[in-house]
Each structure stands twice: as C-alpha cells, then as structure tokens.
Amino acid sequence: MNKEMRLQMISRLISDHEIKTQEELGQWLHTSGLQVTQATISRDIRELKLIKVPSKDGRLKYSFKIDQDHYISEKLRHKLRDALIGMEVINYFVIIKTLPGHAHAFGALLDSMEISGKAGTICGNDTCLIICRSPEEAVSIKQQIALYQE
Known part of the structure; x- marks a missing residue:
C-alpha cells in the first residue's frame, strides 16, 4: 500500500x-x-x-x-452568551467586558482563532483588550465576534 x-x-x-x-x-x-x-x-x-x-x-x-475550529467557535458562542457584558471599539482596540474571572477565557479563545487584523490580546480579570492593526479592522473584528452571538 x-x-x-x-x-x-x-x-x-x-x-x-x-x-x-x-x-x-x-x-x-x-x-x-x-x-x-x-x-x-x-x-x-x-x-x-x-x-x-x-x-x-x-x-x-x-x-x-x-473540527478544532468548530469546537473553538462553539466555545466562543457559549462564552459570549454566558459571560459577555459588552463590547466597544476605541481606535485600534476592541474592548470586551466580561463577568469577573472570564476575560482570560475570551483571550485564549480569540488567540486560538485566525482573525484577520488582530495583533493580539491582553486580558485582566473582567476585561479583554484586542489590539488591532487599524481602526477599520477593529470595527470589523467586533462585527465578526458579534456574529457568534446570533
């Protein structure tokens, strides 16, 4: 063979x-x-x-x-439903506010996804900051993440 x-x-x-x-x-x-x-x-x-x-x-x-991409997408969908408080775009950044203790999970999921325009993430206890390559890409990334909420 x-x-x-x-x-x-x-x-x-x-x-x-x-x-x-x-x-x-x-x-x-x-x-x-x-x-x-x-x-x-x-x-x-x-x-x-x-x-x-x-x-x-x-x-x-x-x-x-x-299969792994599908698994990550499902995890993000559940995390958005269960722990997201809000998202906003400020210049080059997307700021994700979460319930206390959930920001690192968001960061890990987002870091494992290939999202065009994302340079990286920084997370605290209840805030995940996505650093984007341009303000336009920040808006686009927020819109892409929001699609997982539907």
Whole structure:
C-alpha cells in the first residue's frame, strides 16, 4: 500500500472512530491489514496535521483542524452568551467586558482563532483588550465576534 492510500485510510479511521493514541491508531491499521511502525504513524499524523481535541468522554482524541475550529467557535458562542457584558471599539482596540474571572477565557479563545487584523490580546480579570492593526479592522473584528452571538 502506498503512502497516499495509507493517509486516506488514517483519515477515514480518524473520521469514523474516536482514536486517542498512536498505539490505538496502529491497532486499527493492523486490523485493516496494514503493518506500520510507530515512527511512520507519527510522521503521518504530522503530515495530516491531526490535533488532539476533547472526546465525548472528556479524554483527548485525534481530529482534523476543521473540527478544532468548530469546537473553538462553539466555545466562543457559549462564552459570549454566558459571560459577555459588552463590547466597544476605541481606535485600534476592541474592548470586551466580561463577568469577573472570564476575560482570560475570551483571550485564549480569540488567540486560538485566525482573525484577520488582530495583533493580539491582553486580558485582566473582567476585561479583554484586542489590539488591532487599524481602526477599520477593529470595527470589523467586533462585527465578526458579534456574529457568534446570533
């Protein structure tokens, strides 16, 4: 079996099953009739850009980046609903006011998202400051975040 076919098989296995370890992936490949080394599995995971995300049982499983983006979007949607007090734009900044203790969670979620025009975030206890590359991008970023509230 060539490399492309092996990568397709791994992709299908990751899509169909909650695979949590390289050893488990190796067992699934073996069951499918393919003998591979741990080093090959590791390289294939890197090439497919697989990441670990929480599974239904709370442990980590392999997944594709697209799934991770969906997971982050859902977390942001819930965080906005549960802890947002308000947002405003001032020049190059978007200021997010939260319930006490929630600003860092907003910052971590926003930092993990690729948002055009965002230079970074600084968070305190109840305020998350998004530093933008221009005042126009600050308005755009606020609008993009607001879409998660709908």
